[in-house]
Amino acid sequence: MKRVLITGAGGFVGQATVRWFLDHGYEVRGLLLPEAQHPFCAEHLQWVRGDIRQLASLQSAVAGCDVVVHLAAAKGEGAESERINVEGSRNVVLACEVAGVRRVIYVSTISAKLQNPGVYGETKARAEIIFRERPIETIILRPSLVYGPGDRGVFAILVRLAGRSLVPVIGKGDSTYDPIFVDDMAEILGRVASWDMAKERCVVFEVGAGKNRTLNAILTLIGTHVHGRSRIRLFHIPIWFAAMSAQLLRVLPHPPLTLGQVRASTQTVPVYTTPLLDAIAFTPRPLKEGLQDLRVAQASGPRRLRTVAEYLLGPAQKRADLSLLMRMDQALKQFGLERAIPEALLSERFLLAGADAMTKLLRPKGDLQTALFVCTAVVECSPASASWLLPKQRTVVTLLGIWVRASLASLVALCIGGYVWFHYPSVRQTTFYERADV
Numbered sequence: 001m002k003r004v005l006i007t008g009a010g011g012f013v014g015q016a017t018v019r020w021f022l023d024h025g026y027e028v029r030g031l032l033l034p035e036a037q038h039p040f041c042a043e044h045l046q047w048v049r050g051d052i053r054q055l056a057s058l059q060s061a062v063a064g065c066d067v068v069v070h071l072a073a074a075k076g077e078g079a080e081s082e083r084i085n086v087e088g089s090r091n092v093v094l095a096c097e098v099a100g101v102r103r104v105i106y107v108s109t110i111s112a113k114l115q116n117p118g119v120y121g122e123t124k125a126r127a128e129i130i131f132r133e134r135p136i137e138t139i140i141l142r143p144s145l146v147y148g149p150g151d152r153g154v155f156a157i158l159v160r161l162a163g164r165s166l167v168p169v170i171g172k173g174d175s176t177y178d179p180i181f182v183d184d185m186a187e188i189l190g191r192v193a194s195w196d197m198a199k200e201r202c203v204v205f206e207v208g209a210g211k212n213r214t215l216n217a218i219l220t221l222i223g224t225h226v227h228g229r230s231r232i233r234l235f236h237i238p239i240w241f242a243a244m245s246a247q248l249l250r251v252l253p254h255p256p257l258t259l260g261q262v263r264a265s266t267q268t269v270p271v272y273t274t275p276l277l278d279a280i281a282f283t284p285r286p287l288k289e290g291l292q293d294l295r296v297a298q299a300s301g302p303r304r305l306r307t308v309a310e311y312l313l314g315p316a317q318k319r320a321d322l323s324l325l326m327r328m329d330q331a332l333k334q335f336g337l338e339r340a341i342p343e344a345l346l347s348e349r350f351l352l353a354g355a356d357a358m359t360k361l362l363r364p365k366g367d368l369q370t371a372l373f374v375c376t377a378v379v380e381c382s383p384a385s386a387s388w389l390l391p392k393q394r395t396v397v398t399l400l401g402i403w404v405r406a407s408l409a410s411l412v413a414l415c416i417g418g419y420v421w422f423h424y425p426s427v428r429q430t431t432f433y434e435r436a437d438v
Helices: 012-023 056-062 079-099 118-133 154-162 182-193 215-225 239-249 259-265 274-280 287-299 302-312 322-334 349-362 367-381 383-389 396-423
Strands: 003-007 027-032 045-049 067-070 103-107 137-143 145-147 167-170 179-181 202-207 234-237
Touching: 003 012, 012 027, 012 182, 027 056, 045 056, 056 079, 067 079, 067 182, 079 103, 079 118, 103 118, 103 182, 118 137, 118 202, 118 259, 137 182, 145 154, 145 182, 154 167, 154 215, 167 215, 167 259, 179 182, 179 287, 182 202, 182 274, 202 274, 215 234, 215 287, 234 239, 239 259, 239 396, 302 322, 302 349, 302 367, 322 367, 349 367
Parallel strands: 003 027, 003 067, 027 045, 067 103, 103 137, 137 202, 145 179, 167 234
Antiparallel strands: none
């Protein structure tokens, strides 16, 4: 049985990739950080602890592996991107060479070929150079956008934005992308693991579903196929204003907008997927079909409870993982409360918060309050969630810093809202931008 190591195995693409290799007869090792929880368990799956920033922790993980899929990455703008994306990748390839690994599959990004890629794209491009210079057999994949159930990245932000009555777009919205569904991305990773490279030592492929679309078109498709809207209303924010807002938002621990995202929105780089798809004889699902699958997944099963979990974890500023959602779903089913929270409240946290406040006054013993009580108990009993929710000692300086960050964020939101209101008359009128059926 062939053995594969997957770094970043607990992430969005990582979990789908683990499942693909398990389904196709591989013995899988999933590399997790020492403090991370196991996403799930399965036969022929071994979770190992390690950190790609530390070469010694990788040696036992790669021992005996035929293939290594390197997914682990940092997408921030700080020094951590340098340590993980560049130095971490160097450690991975060195450990693979020592262990005699046959092939490394490195997942880069299409941003690596931008002229002005930002910190993330620049560090991924430098990591590509490291792999190209080493003698080990390497396949470099450059995906555009990966989406699907459980996504927390850029595409998830687009999905949330497209559900609003007014959708902000940086610049003209004419930058192009080629999104690919997460299961199709996992399929590609699996197929290239056994693809015959002939005599080539390093190959670079660009990854997508096979059709480039503008950001405006992607947003309108999301509005139609995920949110069920017949039309969507867009307004375009000037680049300079978005850059200024991103600069101010840098003080936040998890800024909703970064300078790298602003730069990427001003550059158009087509994704050429034909060489890859022809080589592995694979046709990914079109974007429309993938969005319909995403809508079905979000409306059923544990993932529909993500809004509830994030509402309960709000002060901790943490995202809910799938294992927590599954425990919440099981607890609600056990008490016969799986439909106690109306679907209409699961779209936005502020709707759930309003209903929570009203029912506490009017129906404190109703089904909604009971369901929220059950979910709260599950969250507080989860070891990771409990550590996030425990009270923390805060000095006056810390509290002052929190207040300053919140004030700056409110000021930026007020400035954006005021600018849009006074400079875009269409915002104050009942006109819609374009039909969502693209």
